[in-house]
Amino acid sequence: MKTVISAKSLDLTFQTNDGPVHALKGVDLDIHKGDFVSFIGPSGCGKTTFLRCIAGLEHPTGGTLSVNGMTPDEARRARAYGYVFQAAGLYPWRTIGGNIRLPLEIMGFSKAEQTRRVAETLELVELAGFEKKYPWQLSGGMQQRASIARALAFDADILLMDEPFGALDEIVRDRLNEELLALWRRTGKTIAFVTHSIPEAVYLSTRIVVMSPRPGRITDVIDSPLPAERPLDIRDEKVFIDIAHRVREGLRGGYQE
Numbered sequence: 281m282k283t284v285i286s287a288k289s290l291d292l293t294f295q296t297n298d299g300p301v302h303a304l305k306g307v308d309l310d311i312h313k314g315d316f317v318s319f320i321g322p323s324g325c326g327k328t329t330f331l332r333c334i335a336g337l338e339h340p341t342g343g344t345l346s347v348n349g350m351t352p353d354e355a356r357r358a359r360a361y362g363y364v365f366q367a368a369g370l371y372p373w374r375t376i377g378g379n380i381r382l383p384l385e386i387m388g389f390s391k392a393e394q395t396r397r398v399a400e401t402l403e404l405v406e407l408a409g410f411e412k413k414y415p416w417q418l419s420g421g422m423q424q425r426a427s428i429a430r431a432l433a434f435d436a437d438i439l440l441m442d443e444p445f446g447a448l449d450e451i452v453r454d455r456l457n458e459e460l461l462a463l464w465r466r467t468g469k470t471i472a473f474v475t476h477s478i479p480e481a482v483y484l485s486t487r488i489v490v491m492s493p494r495p496g497r498i499t500d501v502i503d504s505p506l507p508a509e510r511p512l513d514i515r516d517e518k519v520f521i522d523i524a525h526r527v528r529e530g531l532r533g534g535y536q537e
């Protein structure tokens with residue numbers, strides 16, 4: 281199995297006016313091609329910081345990190361990943377199509393290729409027909425799907441997602457979880473996904489990484505025995521409940537220390 285992201289003894293300490301903040305301490309993790317890895321842990325345990333390190337947006341103070349065999353900075357320049365944030369972050373003055381097209385314009389794709397990719401990614405996130413709408417004309421869930429389309433448009437192998445569905449209600453979130461899983465199966469992308477929700481982490485992931493704060497570190501890595509095809513009702517099955525229990529125990533353990 282090809283290793284796409286590899287972290288070894290990764291540390292990141294922020295120097296602040298109140299003293300050093302150990303956002304990450306001794307993080308060891310290999311993410312393989314086609315994995316769907318979720319990061320779960322209490323606020324401040326370094327989930328976002330780890331994602332930002334992979335993206336080359338923060339620089340570790342110790343250890344090593346490689347992304348597609350490159351340094352994170354090289355990987356960023358090679359556009360190795362798409363990044364989806366908690367807020368959709370679409371430009372209100374651009375149409376949905378215009379928003380998805382933006383990174384393609386910046387990267388210098390031909391007009392014809394831009395048009396092809398916009399249509400293809402809108403199809404992938406089930407927003408075909410909404411290209412000419414403006415963000416405010418779409419629901420929160422649809423806006424988040426558009427932001428996923430924008431991250432997919434340049435067809436990077438890696439998708440980094442920082443609590444993309446955190447602000448949505450549960451019904452919409454369930455639907456987007458199902459859609460994201462279908463999209464992951466169809467595209468074979470490697471996905472690193474930050475969440476606060478145990479059911480979301482268990483439902484989506486091939487591996488669940490449990491983290492705890494002060495200093496931010498990994499306390500458990502769970503390889504999911506669930507099949508790739510997962511109807512939402514799998515959440516009522518014993519195997520699902522058992523994994524959720526293990527995650528909860530891991531989170532509790534982190535709090536006690």
Ligand SMILES: Nc1ncnc2c1ncn2[C@@H]1O[C@H](COP(=O)(O)OP(=O)(O)OP(=O)(O)O)[C@@H](O)[C@H]1O
Binds near residue numbers: 295296328
């Ligand atoms: N630029 C920064 N400067 C100083 N401290 C920072 C910076 N970015 C993050 N931190 C600190 O590092 C720690 C980890 O933050 P991070 O945002 O990665 O946590 P998180 O697990 O993603 O939290 P949340 O679930 O609330 O998003 C926190 O204590 C945070 O205050």
